[in-house]
Amino acid sequence: MSTLEAMAVLKIPHFEEGFIEKVADDLVHRSLKVQKGERVFLSYDPDARAIVHRVAEKILSLGAFIDYQQRDGQLENLKWAKAELRFLKELDASLLSRIQRCDCYLSVSCPSEYKGFKLDSRRSRLSSLTSKAQREQIVDEDRTRRCGLYLPTYQQAELDNMSFEEYKKVYFKACDLDWIKIHNAQEILIEKLDSGKELVFEADLQNPDPKKRTNLKMCIEGMTFANSTIAKNYPGSEAFSAPTLDSTEGTYYSPGRFFWKGQLIRDIYLKFEKGRVTDFMVSSGHEAMQDLLDTDFGARAVGEIGIGTNPELIEDVSDGLLFEKKGASFHVALGSPYSIETYLGKAVKLDNGGESSVHWDVTNMLNRAGGSRILLDGEPIQINGRWVDDRLFVLNPRNQA
Template identity: 30%
Template sequence: MDGRVREHAEVLVDWSARVEAGDDVVVSVAEDAHELGVAVAEALGERGANVTTLYGSSEVSRAYLKGVETRVEEETGEGETDAVDADDFDSDPAVDRAIFEAADAYLRIGGGRNTTATAGVDGDTRRAYATARKGAREARMDTDWVSTVHPTRSLAQQAGMAYEEYREFVYDAVLRDWEALADEMARMKDILDSGEEVRVVTERDDAPDTDVTMSIAGRTAVNSAASVAYDSHNLPSGEVFSAPYDTEGEVFFDVPMTIDATRVRNVRLAFEGGEVVDFSAEAGEDALADVLDTDPGARRLGELGIGMNRGIDRFTDSILFDEKMGDTVHLAVGRAYDACLPEGESGNDSAVHVDMITDVSGDSRMAVDGEVVQRNGTFRWEEGFAAEAE
């Protein structure tokens, strides 16, 4: 076994999830993530934790959802079809909720055989399933959960990289000096915590402009340093995020992404009164529409994220990596994270949380309360920051 696999497992168990002796840990392992799953199980055993293992297969999920579609079609009569809705699933089956309600931590190890395994499943079906499992999802998110990925050939292919090259990329992003990065990101957190309004502007000759403002007053930014101790749940991480509201303006997302196994590219969202009132996409517009139609909260922002992990140096069509990349800003429609909200206050609620990314490495600026804090991807405390546009 490559020594970096064991190091990855140790970072996940110790730094990220902070697992202690006696903890009940649920580990979901994707089809081709077996090697990292083995290393994680060994690390958990050495620390005295209790382990329950799940098989996290997108191909199995697709088969189940297609089976539901077949059942619903047959029930409506031969030759007829009907959209699947949440009533076609049991709402939060007891076994789903129970396993997460009893868990102290949940570790999701991604790395499937096919990154588009759920292609062909109707958007209504995916949306209905997400709605029906909302309670189980909330129970899972109440644990010390962390999501990571094992470098696989399917992910390398999706990223357009040789397998060996992709492994180097993943470990450069994961095996970081997380304490040092946390200290740097704390600067951005302090700015957002004391701010009331964020404005992001891009002005490029080869793409539509972005000019969007959003309120962050009363919110608490999360220093997402890849550890539950920082209210951070992804490994790798390396972003600072908040829960914006009262969004106005237009955003152009120029970083391609995959939504529900569908390639989506060049998305434009227009906001009025905090809500998406118009949208378009050069590719994958139907998948984007499915997301926005999930529920009322899916047309409002749940997250503003600022990428700060410079160990991630290219786009890979994986949101786990791409949204953390330095020189990027991402916005997510849908659910807001409780960690950003005042105690007792509910933020934007939705069954979905879908991130979209814009490149701010050039011809861009981000201002908080009118003061530019990042220009062309460089933060004001970094060498080369230009206080004024050239």
């Protein structure tokens, strides 16, 4: 049996040389922009080794240095399910100290098994709080440049009803873009959004089931949008901000698969009043959705609104980091807003004052059958997933450009 055949039997992802080189080059030179003399911390899953090793080679060849941590997802799950609570409250001080010495932080996820674990309410809330505290220690925008990516896996391909080879092609197309053109088009979009006061998302308003319609209105006056390509997440792209805290009103329906702490949630309907979720319905995963919303007071608020712009992401995918970047999509994040005041050197206003240990994205497509619009101060800026302004042509999904 050849090495590749053995990897297929064991379901260890194999990535072609061209893919490895492209992704590693983007991460080192365009996402993190590593310079000579800097330190880079690499945190990764075992099946991501091929790409991480190439990244490390490129970093070291620049005269920079690496520190690293190989993760074990199954042990992490076991720890949170079985350990005494007093231990779980502690942050890993030695690991955080190593990370904080570095100029850049790269997380590469490629879990070998996708098994959810069910925690009781105390452990679930503690997990959220500890994760948030650790993220805040790691992600200091003024000190550390960081980027994260989630590589294709056999399990993710199966969830999305694709072969692994098909899923890799979808992923690679989403990576193989002219990010400068995307960034420049998003600057035009953001200039429009930053000058607006009210943002409305409409989708499938004629659906006979009122709980399958999206009609969501929010105030964005005083907030500003950030231009995200591949500096923070790979692949990109999106423009994101937050609505004013108490302003979100209406209904939001997103069909598809979502995960909360490894538990599957399907087909989410949310009703918002005065900025908070007051009612919800799901086709499966009710207990997980209830657990999420009950995490803390702020978990029912909207902490982020994002508009996905990756023109090559046109297939349905359930990986949250990919789904939220799809062209003709938008997402709301329940829970905390981003508290940063600058994004890639530009002043931004993303913090609407909400507080939560949760930040959980729910993405919706705007080019499905049934029709859709994004309206800014009453004027449509996107219709059925296509931007009205021709200068945003590069952001239109390739299958409808």
